[in-house]
Amino acid sequence: AWAGGDSLLDGLNPEQREAVEYRGPALLIVAGAGSGKTRVLTHRIAGLIGSREAWPSQILAITFTNKAAAEMRERVEQLLGQASSGMWISTFHSACVRILRAEAERAGLSSSFTIYDSADSRNVIKRIIKELSADTLGFTAAGVSNKISKLKNELADVDSYARNANLNDPQEVMFVEIFRQYTKRLRAAQALDFDDLLAETVFLFRAFPATAALYQRRFRHILVDEYQDTNHAQYSFIKELTRPIEPHVVAELDTAGHHVRSLQDATGAIPGASLTVVGDSDQSIYAFRGADIRNIVEFERDYPGAKVVLLEQNYRSTQNILSAANAVISNNFDRKDKKLWTAIGDGAKIIGYTGYSGHDEAQFIADEIEKLRGEGVAYRDIAVFYRTNAQTRALEEIFVRSAVPYRVVGGTKFYERAEIKDAMAYLIAVANPADELALRRILNTPKRGIGPATETQLASFAEANGISFRQAMRDAGSLGMGPKVTGAIVKLARLLDEAALMLDPAQRSSDSAAGVSSVSEVLGFLLTESTLLETLRSSRDPQDETRAENVEELLAQTKDFVKENPDAGLIDFLTQVSLVAAADDLDDSSGTVSLMTLHTAKGLEYDSVFLTGIEEGLLPHQMSASEPGGPAEERRLFYVGITRARKRLYLSLAMTRAQFGETNVAMPSRYLQEIPGDLIEWRQSPGMANSRGGTQPRALNARRDGYGSRGSSGSDRFGGELPPAPKPKTEWANKVTAQVRDNGDLTLEAGDRIRHVDFGEGRVNQVTGEGTKRVAHVQFDTAGAKKLLIKIAPIEKL
Ligand code: ATP
Ligand code: MG
Numbered sequence: 001a002w003a004g005g006d007s008l009l010d011g012l013n014p015e016q017r018e019a020v021e022y023r024g025p026a027l028l029i030v031a032g033a034g035s036g037k038t039r040v041l042t043h044r045i046a047g048l049i050g051s052r053e054a055w056p057s058q059i060l061a062i063t064f065t066n067k068a069a070a071e072m073r074e075r076v077e078q079l080l081g082q083a084s085s086g087m088w089i090s091t092f093h094s095a096c097v098r099i100l101r102a103e104a105e106r107a108g109l110s111s112s113f114t115i116y117d118s119a120d121s122r123n124v125i126k127r128i129i130k131e132l133s134a135d136t137l138g139f140t141a142a143g144v145s146n147k148i149s150k151l152k153n154e155l156a157d158v159d160s161y162a163r164n165a166n167l168n169d170p171q172e173v174m175f176v177e178i179f180r181q182y183t184k185r186l187r188a189a190q191a192l193d194f195d196d197l198l199a200e201t202v203f204l205f206r207a208f209p210a211t212a213a214l215y216q217r218r219f220r221h222i223l224v225d226e227y228q229d230t231n232h233a234q235y236s237f238i239k240e241l242t243r244p245i246e247p248h249v250v251a252e253l254d255t256a257g258h259h260v261r262s263l264q265d266a267t268g269a270i271p272g273a274s275l276t277v278v279g280d281s282d283q284s285i286y287a288f289r290g291a292d293i294r295n296i297v298e299f300e301r302d303y304p305g306a307k308v309v310l311l312e313q314n315y316r317s318t319q320n321i322l323s324a325a326n327a328v329i330s331n332n333f334d335r336k337d338k339k340l341w342t343a344i345g346d347g348a349k350i351i352g353y354t355g356y357s358g359h360d361e362a363q364f365i366a367d368e369i370e371k372l373r374g375e376g377v378a379y380r381d382i383a384v385f386y387r388t389n390a391q392t393r394a395l396e397e398i399f400v401r402s403a404v405p406y407r408v409v410g411g412t413k414f415y416e417r418a419e420i421k422d423a424m425a426y427l428i429a430v431a432n433p434a435d436e437l438a439l440r441r442i443l444n445t446p447k448r449g450i451g452p453a454t455e456t457q458l459a460s461f462a463e464a465n466g467i468s469f470r471q472a473m474r475d476a477g478s479l480g481m482g483p484k485v486t487g488a489i490v491k492l493a494r495l496l497d498e499a500a501l502m503l504d505p506a507q508r509s510s511d512s513a514a515g516v517s518s519v520s521e522v523l524g525f526l527l528t529e530s531t532l533l534e535t536l537r538s539s540r541d542p543q544d545e546t547r548a549e550n551v552e553e554l555l556a557q558t559k560d561f562v563k564e565n566p567d568a569g570l571i572d573f574l575t576q577v578s579l580v581a582a583a584d585d586l587d588d589s590s591g592t593v594s595l596m597t598l599h600t601a602k603g604l605e606y607d608s609v610f611l612t613g614i615e616e617g618l619l620p621h622q623m624s625a626s627e628p629g630g631p632a633e634e635r636r637l638f639y640v641g642i643t644r645a646r647k648r649l650y651l652s653l654a655m656t657r658a659q660f661g662e663t664n665v666a667m668p669s670r671y672l673q674e675i676p677g678d679l680i681e682w683r684q685s686p687g688m689a690n691s692r693g694g695t696q697p698r699a700l701n702a703r704r705d706g707y708g709s710r711g712s713s714g715s716d717r718f719g720g721e722l723p724p725a726p727k728p729k730t731e732w733a734n735k736v737t738a739q740v741r742d743n744g745d746l747t748l749e750a751g752d753r754i755r756h757v758d759f760g761e762g763r764v765n766q767v768t769g770e771g772t773k774r775v776a777h778v779q780f781d782t783a784g785a786k787k788l789l790i791k792i793a794p795i796e797k798l
Contacts, residue, residue, distance in 0.1 A: 007079075008020075008043055008046055008047055008050065008079055009021075009043075011039075011043075012036070012039075012040070012043065013036075013311075013313055015309055015310065015311050015312075015313075016036050016039070016040050016043075016311060018309055019040045019044070019276075019309040019311075020040055020043045020044045020047050021047070022307055022309070023053075023274070024274065024305070024307055025271070025272065025274050025275070025303065025305065025306075026274070026275050026276075026299075026303035026305065026306035026307065027274075027275070027276040027277075027306065027307045027308075027309065028276075028277055028278075028296070028299045028300065028303075028306050028307070028308045028309070029276070029277070029278040029279075029308075029309045029310075029311065030278075030279060030280065030281070030296065030308065030309075030310060030336075031278070031280060031309075031310060031311035031312065031338075032280055032282060032311075032312070032314065032325075032338055032340040032643075033280060033282070033283060033314070033316070033325065033340070033639070033640070033643030034314040034315060034316030034317055034340070034605065034643055035311035035312065035313060035314050035315070035340065036311060036313075036315055037225070037278040037279070037280070037311065038068075038072070038225055038278070038603065040278065040311075041061065041072070041223050041225055041276065041278055042072055042075045042076055042079070043079065044223065044276060045059055045061060045072075045076050045087070045089075045221075045223065046075075046076045046079035046080050048221055049076070049080060049084060049087075050079070050080055054220060054221050055086065056084040056085065056086040056087040057086035057087065057218065058218065058219060058220040058221055059087045059088065059089075059219070059220075059221050059223070060088045060095065060219040060221070060222045060223070060241070060273075061087070061088070061089040061090075061222075061223040061224075061225070062090065062091065062092055062095065062222075062223070062224045062225065062238075063089065063090070063091060063225050063226070064091065064225060064226045064229070064602060064603055065091060065603075066090070066091055066094065066579060068225065068603055069089045069090050069091060069094070072089050072225075073087065073089045076089070088219070091579065092197075092198060092230075092234050092237065093194065093197050093198070093579055094579050096197040096198050096200075096201040096237070097115070097197055097575055097578075097579065099201050099204075099215065100113070100192070100197065100200060100201055100204070101113075101571070101575070103204060103211055106204060106208055106211055107200055107203075107204045109190065109192070109200075110190045110432065110434070111571070112190070112431050112432045112571050113190045113191060113192055113432065114189065114190060114191040114192075114428050114431070114432045114435045114437075114438065114574070115191070115192055115193075115194070115197070115574075115575065115578035115579075116186070116191050116192065116193045116194070116437070117193075117194065117415075117416070117578065118145065118193075118194065119416060119421075120191075120193075120437060121145055121148075121182075121186075121193045121194075122141045122142065122145050123141075123437065124182060124185055124186070124437060125141045125144050125145050125148075125178065125182055126141040128178050128181045128182060128185070129141060129144065129178065131181075132174065132177060132178065132181070134174050134177075134178060137170065137171060137174050138171075139174065139175070139178065144175070144178055144179075144182075147175070148179055148182065148195075149193075149194075149195050149289075149290075150290055151179075152193075152195035152196065152198075152199045152233065153195055153198075153199075153231040153232055153233050153289065153290035154231075154232050154233070154290065155199055155202060155203075155232060155233050155236060157183070157199070158176065158179045158180050158182075158183050161176065161179065162176045162179075162180075185436075188434065188436070189432075189434055189435045189436050189437055190432050190434040190435060191432075191435060191437070195233070198233040198234060198237055199233050201237060202233060202236045202237050202240060205237075205240040205241075206240065209246070209249050210249055210252050210253060210256070212240055212241075212243070213245045213249045213250075213252075213253055213270075214253075214258070215241055216240075216241060216242070216243060216244075216245050216270070216272065216273065217245060217253070217258070217260055217263065217270060219241060219273050220273050220274065221273060221274050221276070222238065222241055222242060222273050222274070222275050222276070223275075223276045223277070223278075224238060224275075224276070224277045224278070225278055225279075225603070226278075226279060226283075226602065226603060227277035227278060227279035227295060227296050227299075228279035228280055228281050228283060228284040228291070228293060228295070228296045229279075229283075229284055229285065229286040229291040229602075230291060230292070230295050231286070231289060231290035231291050231292060232290060232292060233290075235292070235295045238275065238277075239302070241273060242272040242273045242275045242303075243272055244269045244270060244271050244272040245260075245269060245270040246269055247264075247267065247268035247269050250264060250268060250269065250270055275303060277296070277299065279296045281293050281296055281297065281335060281336075282329050282332070282335060282636055282639055283602065283636060283639065283640050283643075284296075284633070284636060285598075285599060285602065285633060285636055285637045285640060286599075287629065287633050288627070288633075310338070312338065312339070312340060312341060313340075313341060313342065313343070314340040314341065314342045315342070315344075316342075316605050316643070316646055317342060317344070317347075317643060317645055317646055317647075318342065318344050318345060318346060318347025318348070318646075318647060319341075319342055319344065319345060319346045319347065320346050320347050320348070320349055320350060320649075320679050321347065321350065321642060321643070321645050321649050322340050322341065322342055322643075323676065323679055324350055324642055324649070324675045324676075324679050324680075325340070325639055325642045325643050326339055326340060327674055327675055327676055327679075328635060328638055328639055328642065328671055328674045328675060329635065329636070329639045331635060331671075331674050332632050332635055332636070333632075347647055347648075348647065348648055349679060349680060349681040350649045350650070350651060350675070350679050350680045350681070351368075351648070351649070351650045351651070351680070351681055351683060352650075352651050352652070352672075352680045352681065352682040352683065353650065353651070353652040353653075353682070353683045353684065354652070354653055354654070354655060354668075354682070354683075354684045355652065355653070355654045355655070355684070356654065356655045356656060357394075357654050357655070357656050357657070357658070357663075358391065358394040358613075358654050358656075358657050358658060359394050359397070359398060360654060361394070361612060361613075361652045361653065361654045362394045362395045362397070362398035362399070362612075363398050363402075364652065364683075365384060365395070365398075365610050365612070365650070365652065366398050366399055366401075366402040366404050367402075368610075368650065369382055369404055369593060370402070370404070372608055372648070377607055377608055378591065379404075379405055379406075379591045379592050379593050380591055380592060380593075380594070381606055381607035381608060382593045382594070382606060382607065382608045382609075382610075383593065383594040383595070383596065383601070383604070383606040383608070383609050383610070383644065384406075384593060384594070384595045384596075384609075384610040384612060385595075385596060385597065385598050385601050385609065385610065385611050385612065385641050385644070386595070386596075386597060386598070386612045386613055386618075387597065387598055387613055387618045387619045387621055387637070388597070388613075388618060388621070389597065391612060391613050391618075392408055392595055394658075395595060395612070396408070396595075399593070400789055401793070403775075403786060403787040403788065403789075404593060405591060405592045405593065406592050406593040406594070406595055407592040407593070407594055407595065408595045408596070409594050409595065409596040409600055414550070414553075415577055417547075417550055418547075419536065419547040419548075419550055419551055420550055420551065420554055421441070422441065422442065422445050422532065423523070423526075423527060423532065423551050423554055424554075424574075424577065425437075425438040425439075425441040425442045425445075426438075426442055426496075426499075426523075426526040426527075426530065426532070427519075427522070427523060427526070427570060427573070427574060428574060429442060429470075429496050430496055430499045430500050430503070430522065430526070430570065431570050431571055431574055433468065433470045433496075433500075434468055434470070436459075436468075436469040436470075439469050439470060439473070440455060440469070442492070442530070443455055443458075443489075443492070445532070446530065446531055446532050446535040446536075447535075448488040448492070449484060449485055449488055450485060450488055450489060454481060454485055454489075457479060457481070458472045458473060458476070458479070458489070459472075461475075461479055470493065470496070473489050473490070473492065473493040474490065474493045474497075476489040476490050476493075477490065492530070495526065495529050495530060498525075498529075499522050499525060499526055502514075502516075502517035502521065502522050502525065503516060503517060503522060503569065503570055504516070518558075518562045519558045519561060519562055519568075519569070519570050519573045520555060520558035520559045520561070520562050522570065523554070523555055523558050524555060527551065527555065532551070533548060533551055533552070536548035536551060545771065546771075549771060558573060561573050561576070594606070598611075598619075598637045598638075598640060598641045599637070601640060601641060601644050602640055604644055605644055605645075605646055606644055606645065606646065607645075607646045607647050607648065608645065608646075608647065608648040608649075608650070609641070609642075609644050609645035609648070609649050609650070610650040610652065611638075611641045611642065611649070611650065611651050611652070612652050612653075613652075613653060613654070613657070614638075614651050614652065614653045614668065614669040614671065614672055615653045615654070615657065615666040615667060615668060615669050616666070616667040616668070616669055616670065617664075617666065617667075618657075618666075618669070619634060619637070619638055619669050619671065620634035620635070620669070620670070620671075621634060634671075635671060638669075638671050651672065651675075651680065653666065653668055653669070653672075654666055746790055746795075746797065748764050748767055748774075748776050748790060748797065749764065749767060750764055750765060750766055750767065751763070751764065752764040752797055752798075753797075753798040754776070754778065754795045754796065754797055754798060755795065755796050755798055756778075756780065756783075756786075756788070756793065756794060756795045757794035757795075759778075759780045759782075759783035759786060760780060760781060760782055760783060761780065761781050761798065762778040762779055762780035762781055762783070762786075763778065763779050763781075764776050764777070764778055765777045765778065765779055765785075767790070774789075774790045774791065775787050775788065775789055775790065776788045776790050776793070776795075
């Protein structure tokens with residue numbers, strides 16, 4: 001008997017309990033946001049292991065982000081009261097990488113294959129477009145890469161695509177040629193792009209039933225969170241894994257020494273794994289990436305006899321927040337009507353705010369956050385969501401000025417910075433000598449006098465002699481280039497070879513007694529010997545200082561990695577880095593406000609949520625207008641945003657919004673009108689109080705009667721004229737935009753007196769932090785105590 005049994009079911013309502021306890025081949029849990037879907041999955045896994053119905057190693061759980069995976073693992077172990085290794089709780093991508101690395105030979109890959117992120121694959125495509133002069137036909141790297149990605153998500157490869165292509169159309173012919181080149185180059189570089197990870201795994205399973213059977217036999221319980229956002233490739237991956245193993249494959253496995261007979265049923269087959277999926281079709285927000293809502297809608301047809309459990313009680317949000325969410329989503333047609341309810345009570349009203357500019361909106365948010373802090377809400381319990389990354393600029397400017405600590409989740413990602421990619425390219429070149437992209441990237445980084453002409457020469461030499469780019473570098477001596485250039489190339493090739501030997505000393509010809517070096521030792525060696533780090537440190541470009549810090553941060557990360565994963569090698573490190581997904585830089589323990597896009601917010605929850613830019617053009621996004629189903633998907637996105645909030649929800653918009661260097665008049669989003677007026681308390685920019693009568697955005701006031709009425713859709717509701725943008729509150733808005741400044745190496749210490757553009761004069765009490773993160777704690781004569789980031793604050797020393 002398992003002692004955890006009771007407490008495991010204690011925190012569940014009867015429907016959730018039923019879902020946790022159900023045993024059968026297929027289970028579908030459909031429910032609205034915050035109804036405990038993820039919680040049920042977690043309890044179900046703990047229940048299966050705790051009752052000894054399953055070994056941890058028989059579980060495969062798929063989550064949307066690595067971060068969600070880590071959380072789920074932690075929760076399961078908490079419920080079980082013990083660590084359970086061997087469970088696979090991961091994203092689709094991580095699971096596929098693990099399988100592909102293990103089965104590399106079968107898949108026709110090197111087990112050290114490189115994973116290209118979207119920037120890498122765009123670079124390859126850009127080069128192909130240029131070589132084929134495809135730009136003259138209107139091809140762009142972004143367009144081509146989107147199209148290839150969509151095709152791969154549909155499990156189409158270049159051959160299957162070419163079979164159906166219209167070869168009389170020059171555009172089609174060119175696209176096929178680009179696609180073909182792209183496929184060829186990735187192969188040659190032993191590289192897979194993100195979409196390949198899934199597609200190749202599915203192809204592998206289909207081509208080698210006995211290999212697939214090893215995984216079908218291993219994973220007896222498969223659980224998938226956020227099933228509504230699976231695309232065709234992901235759907236097929238699950239379909240393959242849950243397939244019964246046919247008798248002849250069972251026999252094959254048995255002959256190969258795998259003990260599988262005990263799993264056979266009366267027909268000699270091994271039944272498919274049990275599958276549990278949870279999802280909410282109202283939260284499907286990835287159609288643009290090929291997610292197919294039909295996967296959930298048609299689940300009962302795909303898995304006949306599936307049990308369906310509905311959950312309706314929401315445990316996350318107050319009734320006011322839920323009512324708003326229900327009202328909005330009920331405007332989407334083609335959905336099963338479900339109403340969420342909560343026992344939590346009405347809670348505070350939703351607060352609406354109309355600013356006259358994006359900066360004004362951001363200032364309101366910063367002020368409101370400080371108020372919430374005063375009420376005891378921690379920074380980490382607050383999140384700000386937006387539709388487009390461009391909206392972060394105003395928010396960041398104001399947050400920095402107002403000393404609100406924040407973190408942009410999934411913004412300019414650390415691993416996407418050029419200097420980090422440079423350092424990583426050194427590691428990749430060591431791990432995968434076939435990766436030409438990595439080699440070309442570091443060929444002249446840092447500068448060693450190897451120009452593009454030399455690069456081309458090396459590439460043609462490699463091509464002409466049927467050798468790799470790497471071998472061409474080693475043989476550079478026979479190319480007849482100048483001694484200096486030749487020396488630089490050969491030296492780099494030697495450096496990479498030497499680093500490879502550090503990782504695998506057994507390959508050394510001399511019988512040296514050197515042990516295996518760790519990832520951090522190898523990276524340290526590469527950074528020093530290549531002078532990459534030193535070049536950044538000694539540069540006169542002030543930005544290089546930050547870049548050097550970033551590279552040092554990477555080095556520190558490899559040290560942590562080695563400490564946490566003593567048995568892991570370079571490939572493991574590279575894999576981990578490639579799979580870091582947007583929501584993964586979230587660090588709950590840190591005391592910062594989280595800023596993220598609505599897409600990234602899925603599955604998360606926060607006490608207080610600010611939804612910004614609720615305007616036509618942003619939400620719904622202007623690009624969605626031309627897509628079939630676009631506005632409905634945008635509405636789901638809004639629904640996802642609203643339902644992240646536990647206690648407080650803010651909806652804000654601006655009357656004018658700066659975008660692409662222009663300032664445009666913005667209209668309130670059509671979705672705002674779908675929220676019953678009595679749920680929202682409207683506020684507005686202080687400077688607008690005089691110029692405007694109502695408390696709601698003007699366009700809404702004008703059409704009050706439209707509330708909640710289904711069907712009267714469209715932007716025609718917003719023909720209402722907006723009042724002219726007022727110019728109150730002195731000129732600070734101008735100053736804010738002008739204040740992107742750099743105080744560089746302004747040295748401040750306690751006792752110094754300074755002058756701030758807005759706060760006037762004050763005295764520095766203390767300076768904390770280092771480098772670009774130095775913060776001055778200042779007591780202003782009239783404005784009170786403030787913390788300022790020295791690098792960018794509009795201050796001067798007196
Ligand atoms: P989403 O659709 O946003 O992914 P979800 O359906 O996965 O939401 P969960 O995140 O599992 O919902 O649960 C929402 C919140 O409610 C969590 O904080 C969870 O711990 C809590 N919760 C769920 N069920 C219960 C319950 N029976 N008793 C108490 N709290 C619960
Ligand atoms: Mg969830």
